[in-house]
Amino acid sequence: MTQGTLGIGILLLVAACExxxxxxxxxxxxxxxxxxxxxVIIAEIAAGLVKGAGVDTRHRKALGGSRVxxxxxxxxxxxxxxxxxxxxxxxxxxxxxxxxxTALRSTLAARGIGMTGPIGFNxxxxxxxxxxxxxxxxxxxxxxxxxxxxxxxxxSNEFMDREDGWPGLRAHYRLPQTRVTxxxxxxxxxxxxxxxxxATDVYATDAEIERYDLVVLEDDRRYFPDYxxxxxxxxxxxxxxxxVVKTLGRLEGAIEGASMRRLNAEVKIGGMSEPRAAQEFxxxxxxxxxxxxxxSTWGVLVQTTRDHLILVVISLGAAxxxxxxxxxxxxxxxRIGQLILGVTGILQTIPSLALLVFMxxxxxxxxxxxxxxxxxxxxxxxxxxxxxxxxxxxxxxRESAEALGLTPFTRLRIIELPMALPTxxxxxxxxxxxxxxxxxxxxxxxxxxxxxxxxxxxxLDDIGLIMLGAVPxxxxxxxxxxxxxxxxxxxxxxxxxx
Amino acid sequence: xxxxxxxxxxxxxxxxxxxxxxxxxxxxxxxxxxxxxxVNLGFPRGETTALIGTSGSGKSTLMRMLIGLxxxxxxxxxxxxxxxxxxxVLEIRHRIGYVVQEGGLFPHMTAGENVSLMARQxxxxxxxxxxxxxxxxxxxxxxxxLMSRYPSELSGGQRRRVSLMRAMMLEPxxxxxxxxxxxxxxxxxxxxxxxLKEIFLALGKTVVLVTHDLAEAFxxxxxxxxxxxxxxxxxxxxxxxxxxPANDFVERFMxxxxxxxxxxxxxxxx
Numbered sequence: 001m002t003q004g005t006l007g008i009g010i011l012l013l014v015a016a017c018e019x020x021x022x023x024x025x026x027x028x029x030x031x032x033x034x035x036x037x038x039x040v041i042i043a044e045i046a047a048g049l050v051k052g053a054g055v056d057t058r059h060r061k062a063l064g065g066s067r068v069x070x071x072x073x074x075x076x077x078x079x080x081x082x083x084x085x086x087x088x089x090x091x092x093x094x095x096x097x098x099x100x101x102t103a104l105r106s107t108l109a110a111r112g113i114g115m116t117g118p119i120g121f122n123x124x125x126x127x128x129x130x131x132x133x134x135x136x137x138x139x140x141x142x143x144x145x146x147x148x149x150x151x152x153x154x155x156s157n158e159f160m161d162r163e164d165g166w167p168g169l170r171a172h173y174r175l176p177q178t179r180v181t182x183x184x185x186x187x188x189x190x191x192x193x194x195x196x197x198x199a200t201d202v203y204a205t206d207a208e209i210e211r212y213d214l215v216v217l218e219d220d221r222r223y224f225p226d227y228x229x230x231x232x233x234x235x236x237x238x239x240x241x242x243x244v245v246k247t248l249g250r251l252e253g254a255i256e257g258a259s260m261r262r263l264n265a266e267v268k269i270g271g272m273s274e275p276r277a278a279q280e281f282x283x284x285x286x287x288x289x290x291x292x293x294x295x296s297t298w299g300v301l302v303q304t305t306r307d308h309l310i311l312v313v314i315s316l317g318a319a320x321x322x323x324x325x326x327x328x329x330x331x332x333x334x335r336i337g338q339l340i341l342g343v344t345g346i347l348q349t350i351p352s353l354a355l356l357v358f359m360x361x362x363x364x365x366x367x368x369x370x371x372x373x374x375x376x377x378x379x380x381x382x383x384x385x386x387x388x389x390x391x392x393x394x395x396x397x398r399e400s401a402e403a404l405g406l407t408p409f410t411r412l413r414i415i416e417l418p419m420a421l422p423t424x425x426x427x428x429x430x431x432x433x434x435x436x437x438x439x440x441x442x443x444x445x446x447x448x449x450x451x452x453x454x455x456x457x458x459x460l461d462d463i464g465l466i467m468l469g470a471v472p473x474x475x476x477x478x479x480x481x482x483x484x485x486x487x488x489x490x491x492x493x494x495x496x497x498x
Numbered sequence: 499x500x501x502x503x504x505x506x507x508x509x510x511x512x513x514x515x516x517x518x519x520x521x522x523x524x525x526x527x528x529x530x531x532x533x534x535x536x537v538n539l540g541f542p543r544g545e546t547t548a549l550i551g552t553s554g555s556g557k558s559t560l561m562r563m564l565i566g567l568x569x570x571x572x573x574x575x576x577x578x579x580x581x582x583x584x585x586x587v588l589e590i591r592h593r594i595g596y597v598v599q600e601g602g603l604f605p606h607m608t609a610g611e612n613v614s615l616m617a618r619q620x621x622x623x624x625x626x627x628x629x630x631x632x633x634x635x636x637x638x639x640x641x642x643x644l645m646s647r648y649p650s651e652l653s654g655g656q657r658r659r660v661s662l663m664r665a666m667m668l669e670p671x672x673x674x675x676x677x678x679x680x681x682x683x684x685x686x687x688x689x690x691x692x693x694l695k696e697i698f699l700a701l702g703k704t705v706v707l708v709t710h711d712l713a714e715a716f717x718x719x720x721x722x723x724x725x726x727x728x729x730x731x732x733x734x735x736x737x738x739x740x741x742x743p744a745n746d747f748v749e750r751f752m753x754x755x756x757x758x759x760x761x762x763x764x765x766x767x768x
Binding site: 396397399400401402403405406407410414415418419421494495496 | 562565567587588589590591592594596598599600602603604605606607608615616619648649650651664674
């Protein structure tokens, strides 16, 4: 249950992503995005632009973290996605210590990946101040801060601790301020507006910069590393669909920091959908008028229910077929039984997210890796209960069956398994409930299901959207519970009912 | 009261050997424990033999060997002069009825399903099964209209009768019973023991029963086999064991267990 609850709790995703891991290699162009608003918006813009060029396009939204989306690109499940140069250096190729753009490009090219020029904005760490306060003090750059040693700074705890955060910044600019405290990021924004602090660390394109009317101080001595937004794409696109590469090029320099901040604010604060925000930007910047279809609540429900059931039914069905024989072996052979229970037990302890991510290099993104992960999670309760149910059959009954002259297989079929059935069903029921909950995590790797609205709702802080996934997931768990109770009534003979 | 000559079939079978079951030099050990030291033992056809002894003496193990539930480490088990092997053990089991302690009915099957289980497996016709069930119901005084009940819906005595019916369904040559009257209340026990004795006499089959209750052994058996420490200490009629004990242990065992009225029930005396 823990995993189930956790699954429903943590997960999120976007309503329109296809659950099947259809390869992006067929017709058309597939763009992916990471699981945060800015990435989804840029990908949405890229998709709109390519679609405007007459190419069949789809967007697999909010697939997961950098690694997940990068691997999906390498595997060809998506053709392109928005990335940041700093992320490439520090997260994707941390061991390579790449020094410049040329080196980065050739590193990528060696892997069959191309990179567009910078899209425009640089989403790095920055220092933000209330606009009126900054203007009153005449502060425009970080260097200007040194003229005002009395300013109070409130930085996020992470920024305070990181070597490349406040300690490095202070040394680099020789900042004299001493009234510096660590605090929650949200509190820091509020502190700025109440005047409790004068400056805080921000990401350069945070929606809050608009919301609180902050200015981002220029990093005039270039302390912060570049996190320039670019689009990564598969080089085989150049041959397969040269139009796409050309079209993506149009995004170079097209989205300035201010535009990106406004787009983020429209979605995260204004409650606009990403496609709508992207559509407005495209109309504005490129004069593109494309229509977007907003899925209805009912449509989302039907789609996510279908996706979720596919995940649960296939993985649970396969688990039953494999786990019952394993349980039978475990009940008969002590040594092998310990091994089987040990291995399935270890599988159970692998964190869901880790397991999902392990699957990606092998199975890509979408439903297949999620189904395999759910299958592995579903094994233990069924194996254990099958073995326990069989072992708990009283020895005199087992002996009676043997003494009648029944073959071992017949004994198993008509005596032992039917007697163990209530226990086995209880195991399947446990697996099913865990499975329904954990399947919401599938949305993290593009498998769809109830996790999608949950993840999107968490990302956009939209309780309604979270409920749209969480409530059906809970109802489905209850329905499955009820289904098993009915099944027990029909399957378990009267003589065994308690 | 002798059962000899009760069935003509028994007479012809006797030509192939006096014993239906024979244990020849069988041994068994579980880990370090020697459960059965070399034992040679025959079970005469058509007679009731009681294996008696304290718990842990090995008497149940010896009975389980007869039907292949326990395989001896060495020595041979013969049934009707045929050595038991993994290949023939299933067939041989069809010729032996076995009732475990407390009956061993399968809780997920009705009484009728329990009784007819093996016959159905062997493809008997419905009519034949019905007819045989009726016969057995008469024999065991078990009303056949209770056959649709599950074991949990029957009384303790009824369950024993159903177990007995199940064991006799295929008209076996022999019946093996492990503590057939154990854990029953006295009234039921009294009734059932009378019926059981009647059945044994009516069938004239070879019967082996395991009991720790000497009165029960005296009541049913022609011959007693006293087992202790995995060995046969003495075998013979009740009188022989009572009056000519082979050693101290036999004497103490017989005296310790002997109820005052035992003499009235002695069976199999010639």
